[in-house]
Amino acid sequence: MDIQEQRTRLLAKEQELAEEIARWKQEGRDSRVAEVEDPIDTVISSESQAVALEEATRASDTLAEVRDALRRIDEGSYGTCLDCGEPIEESRLNAVPWAQYCLRDQEKRDGASEQARNSQLGTAL
Numbered sequence: 001m002d003i004q005e006q007r008t009r010l011l012a013k014e015q016e017l018a019e020e021i022a023r024w025k026q027e028g029r030d031s032r033v034a035e036v037e038d039p040i041d042t043v044i045s046s047e048s049q050a051v052a053l054e055e056a057t058r059a060s061d062t063l064a065e066v067r068d069a070l071r072r073i074d075e076g077s078y079g080t081c082l083d084c085g086e087p088i089e090e091s092r093l094n095a096v097p098w099a100q101y102c103l104r105d106q107e108k109r110d111g112a113s114e115q116a117r118n119s120q121l122g123t124a125l
Contacts, residue, residue, distance in 0.1 A: 001079060001090050001093065003073060003078060003079075006069075006073065006078070006093065006097050007070065007073050009097050010066050010069050010070050010073070010097050010098065011070070013062075013066050013097070013098070014063065014066050014067065014070070017059050017060075017062055017063040017066065018063065020055075020059045021056050021059045021060055021063065024052045024053075024055045024056035024059065025052070025056055027048070027052045028048075028049050028052035028053055028056065062098070065098040065100065066097075066098045068098070068100070069097060069098040069099075069100075079093060081100070081101050081102040081105055082100045082101060082105075083101055083102075083105040083108075083109075084102060084104075084105055086102055087102070088100075088101065088102045088103075089102060089103055
């Protein structure tokens with residue numbers, strides 16, 4: 001695996017995400033409620049702000065993961081699963097250069113998250 005190529009890809013993704021976050025924040029500001037609007041306008045404005053906030057949050061989370069991957073490159077631990085310490089599959093890193101876990105451990109985490117969500121839904125009902 002070419003670490004410099006991965007660094008270049010991560011730096012490009014970092015820039016892309018920073019621009020995306022700025023765009024979503026601006027969109028959220030632009031969808032503010034006008035002084036005079038009917039109830040439908042209010043709902044649309046609120047919904048637009050919620051979508052912009054959700055997208056900005058998602059991009060911010062990914063940006064943090066990208067920056068963490070860049071830190072791991074600097075430390076020499078890039079490409080090593082944070083759970084088991086085994087190498088992360090090269091194909092996985094090519095698809096998601098900021099991946100923190102090997103496929104097996106990521107699937108475990110995804111399964112645990114799904115179970116927790118289902119448990120919370122069951123409790124809420």
